[in-house]
Amino acid sequence: xxxxxxxxxxxxxxxxxxxxxxxxxxxxxxxxxxxxxxxxxxxxxxxxxxxxxxxxxxxxxxxxxxxxxxxxxxxxxxxxxxxxxxxxxxxxxxxxxxxxxxxxxxxxxxxxxxxxxxxxxxxxxxxxxxxxxxxxxxxxxxxxxxxxxxxxxxxxxxxxxxxxxxxxxxxxxxxxxxxxxxxxxxxxxxxxxxxxxxxxxxxxxxxxxxxxxxxxxxxxxxxxxxxxxxxxxxxxxxxxxxxxxxxxxxxxxxxxxxxxxxxxxxxxxxxxxxxxxxxxxxxxxxxxxxxxxxxxxxxxxxxxxxxxxxxxxxxxxxxxxxxxxxxxxxxxxxxxxxxxxxxxxxxxxxxxxxxxxxxxxxxxxxxxxxxxxxxxxxxxxxxxxxxxxxxxxxxxxxxxxxxxxxxxxxxxxxxxxxxxxxxxxxxxxxxxxxxx
Numbered sequence: 001x002x003x004x005x006x007x008x009x010x011x012x013x014x015x016x017x018x019x020x021x022x023x024x025x026x027x028x029x030x031x032x033x034x035x036x037x038x039x040x041x042x043x044x045x046x047x048x049x050x051x052x053x054x055x056x057x058x059x060x061x062x063x064x065x066x067x068x069x070x071x072x073x074x075x076x077x078x079x080x081x082x083x084x085x086x087x088x089x090x091x092x093x094x095x096x097x098x099x100x101x102x103x104x105x106x107x108x109x110x111x112x113x114x115x116x117x118x119x120x121x122x123x124x125x126x127x128x129x130x131x132x133x134x135x136x137x138x139x140x141x142x143x144x145x146x147x148x149x150x151x152x153x154x155x156x157x158x159x160x161x162x163x164x165x166x167x168x169x170x171x172x173x174x175x176x177x178x179x180x181x182x183x184x185x186x187x188x189x190x191x192x193x194x195x196x197x198x199x200x201x202x203x204x205x206x207x208x209x210x211x212x213x214x215x216x217x218x219x220x221x222x223x224x225x226x227x228x229x230x231x232x233x234x235x236x237x238x239x240x241x242x243x244x245x246x247x248x249x250x251x252x253x254x255x256x257x258x259x260x261x262x263x264x265x266x267x268x269x270x271x272x273x274x275x276x277x278x279x280x281x282x283x284x285x286x287x288x289x290x291x292x293x294x295x296x297x298x299x300x301x302x303x304x305x306x307x308x309x310x311x312x313x314x315x316x317x318x319x320x321x322x323x324x325x326x327x328x329x330x331x332x333x334x335x336x337x338x339x340x341x342x343x344x345x346x347x348x349x350x351x352x353x354x355x356x357x358x359x360x361x362x363x364x365x366x367x368x369x370x371x372x373x374x375x376x377x378x379x380x381x382x383x384x385x386x387x388x389x390x391x392x393x394x395x396x397x398x399x400x401x402x403x404x405x406x407x408x409x410x411x412x413x414x415x416x417x418x419x420x421x422x423x424x425x426x427x428x429x430x431x432x433x434x435x436x
């Protein structure tokens with residue numbers, strides 16, 4: 001292993017004060033602003049962070065504070081959140097020890113004083129949290145993932161790295177006039193294959209999928225996440241057929257080398273106790289929807305399923321998990337759990353999930369994110385760390401977090417700079433770990 005493993009040096013007796021915090025608006029992938037923060041430490045080390053937000057977001061997520069000023073950015077500016085950083089957070093955190101990330105995050109949580117960070121904005125708090133973590137890693141002359149492992153004592157060995165879960169076809173709130181379900185992904189299921197090889201295999205298959213869609217007279221336009229968003233798909237099941245054909249044409253084996261992952265984002269098509277599948281012109285009860293899903297599990301090489309029911313439909317999540325367990329398919333909570341230890345604990349206690357999706361901005365600090373992952377790990381639940389659909393940035397912190405907590409996958413779209421930045425960082429980490 002390389003010299004980056006100097007995180008084994010004991011920094012517990014060393015302090016490194018935060019000397020300044022700067023904040024500004026930058027553009028996110030949806031063409032609206034987000035926050036970027038630059039943290040500078042007393043030794044001159046700097047860390048930069050920009051925070052994403054989702055087009056499709058669970059109601060229990062941390063607050064994304066926007067201005068509401070319709071004369072500017074259609075109300076989606078972030079100057080209020082930036083003012084909270086400069087006027088409320090900076091006076092408290094400047095002078096604090098950047099190496100004590102947990103204390104820093106706890107102080108910002110205390111300063112906010114609300115359960116969902118509605119006072120300061122989860123976006124404001126997270127930008128500072130992650131910028132300071134990046135600065136601390138630079139100060140220690142180590143990689144961010146190594147700094148996180150050291151800071152939180154995650155116990156991750158780095159013998160295995162997260163593998164790609166690549167969004168291939170997107171619908172729901174991420175695209176117009178396509179599937180009711182939000183994401184259909186290609187996932188690497190051969191764990192002993194390198195990240196680089198798995199990325200290559202899946203991207204080759206993604207390019208074959210373009211040809212398959214064209215042959216079926218479907219467009220290859222892309223949605224929020226850089227994946228295909230063809231309108232006119234005849235059913236929510238049809239994408240599986242196109243994806244199977246793409247795997248076959250690529251020369252790979254479905255279920256052995258590449259599998260499918262589904263994110264239904266079912267809260268988006270749930271109302272008044274029914275699930276409204278507009279593409280198929282029918283409304284289903286939870287029991288009927290579970291039966292529908294089971295037919296897919298029986299027919300297709302599905303590796304994971306996520307948010308297949310609404311975010312507060314707790315009773316039916318437990319019923320779906322019985323079915324998922326029968327087919328040995330991890331059932332991932334996202335809107336259900338929102339990277340929140342309390343909701344995750346409820347899901348564990350009610351046996352509602354076997355895996356959890358992790359998004360830093362859902363909870364709003366690095367510490368709370370890692371704590372959620374560690375709770376999942378202690379209970380044998382798989383973690384998958386994810387991008388956001390509506391407003392992503394080139395910041396690749398989510399990848400370092402995924403590595404540091406031992407996530408099985410990172411879920412990211414296949415094209416656009418803010419998406420491929422994540423895969424490039426993951427492949428870079430693999431080279432670092434392998435000392436290449």
